[in-house]
Amino acid sequence: MRAVTPWNATRFALKHAVAAAIVIAGMMVCAAVAFVVGVVMISARDGDVTTLPSTILFGLLAAVASVVLVLMPITSATELLCQRARLHLWWQIPLSLALLAAVGAGLAVVSMTSGAPLATAVRVASIASASLVVPLAVYWWALQSTDWALRTSGDFASRMSPSRFGALSTRPELISRGRPVAVRAHFLVRDHVCFTSGSDPALVIVGDVVDGGIRGGMRVFANLNSTELSATIVSVDPVDPGGSGSHVGLLLTLNAYEQEQWKAAAVKGQVVKIA
Numbered sequence: 001m002r003a004v005t006p007w008n009a010t011r012f013a014l015k016h017a018v019a020a021a022i023v024i025a026g027m028m029v030c031a032a033v034a035f036v037v038g039v040v041m042i043s044a045r046d047g048d049v050t051t052l053p054s055t056i057l058f059g060l061l062a063a064v065a066s067v068v069l070v071l072m073p074i075t076s077a078t079e080l081l082c083q084r085a086r087l088h089l090w091w092q093i094p095l096s097l098a099l100l101a102a103v104g105a106g107l108a109v110v111s112m113t114s115g116a117p118l119a120t121a122v123r124v125a126s127i128a129s130a131s132l133v134v135p136l137a138v139y140w141w142a143l144q145s146t147d148w149a150l151r152t153s154g155d156f157a158s159r160m161s162p163s164r165f166g167a168l169s170t171r172p173e174l175i176s177r178g179r180p181v182a183v184r185a186h187f188l189v190r191d192h193v194c195f196t197s198g199s200d201p202a203l204v205i206v207g208d209v210v211d212g213g214i215r216g217g218m219r220v221f222a223n224l225n226s227t228e229l230s231a232t233i234v235s236v237d238p239v240d241p242g243g244s245g246s247h248v249g250l251l252l253t254l255n256a257y258e259q260e261q262w263k264a265a266a267v268k269g270q271v272v273k274i275a
Contacts (some may be wrong), residue, residue: 002072006034006127007154008258011147011150011151014146014150015142015143015147015150016072016076016143016256017056018142018143018146019071019075019139019140019142019143019146020067020072022138023061023063023066023067023071023135023138023139023142023148024063024064024067025065026065026135026138027059027063027135028060030059030062031058031059031062032055032059038244045127047122047225054152054175057245058095060109063135066132066135067139067185067205068078070100070132070135070136071132072088072139074096074099074100074103074136075092075096075136075140075143077090077093078096078099078100079092079222081095082095087232089144090152092140093140095257096136096138096140097133097136098137100129100133100274101129101134103129103130104125104126105125105131105260107125107129108121108124108125109121109123111124111125111245115230115267123197125220131195134207154189174240181217181221182275183212183273183274184212184213184218184274184275185209185210185212185213185214185218185273185274186209186210186211186212186271186272186273186274187205187207187208187210187213187214187250187271187272187273187274188209188269189205189206189207189208189266189267189268189269189270189271189272190207190208190268190269191206191207191268192204192205192206192207192262192266193206194259194261194263199252200253200255201253201254201255201256202234202251202252202253202259203252203254203256203262203263204237204250204251204252205220205249205250205252205258205262205272206239206248206249206250206267207247207248207249207250208246208247208248209245209246209248212274213238214233214248214250215233215236216233216234216235216236217232218232218233218274218275219232219235219274220233220250220272220273220274221272221273221275222262222265222266222270222272222273223265224265225262225263227261229258229261229262229265231253231254231258232252232253232255233250233251233274234251234252235250235251236248236249236250236251237251238251253274
């Protein structure tokens, strides 16, 4: 799941603000156009447009209520579900429609508990849900388009000036086998020690924990030229008993070939990633 950072929170607020503005403006325009068309088509009104302001106000209130109570919660929930389940972006579309149907079902239940007949409650809920399909599609499209623009501009700024805009980058810090991996800690290498544990070669990377927490069972990642190296940490042992808890040794059990690779990669000053 994506980490919560100030830029992620700002991007979330901006993209929803843009999507809400587009949908609200569109629904107001549709309300005004529908009113004018009604005036023209129904001669009994004799061209009366005195209720146009109230019609637009009603459209504004309906649009704001739809965005705040339905569209924003649905799109936020589907985005969170897809992030946690690591589903593709397009899965948000059927999930959003399913949640909209659930909202319609809830509206029907509320109507029936208020005394409305079953047929009337289902009809009203169906009409309300169907009328929100197009606004939901527009809201989702505006959301993704704005998010893409913000992510692209943030990544571009971080590449142009990493020291000033590095926090705007949304690129994963670590990708292993084509998939993003959440980095839990960073470790500054000071030295390494090789020995044999039974018949298996082993290596201890000695250094300091820069940030995060490290424990046995986690994996350490490094790069040797263009080759990605990863190994399981067997144990984490303090180097100076009674001293700083951040100065530790990471025990790795490797084969002979892997040990040679890690000896070349785990050099003084190298920062490796722990996941």
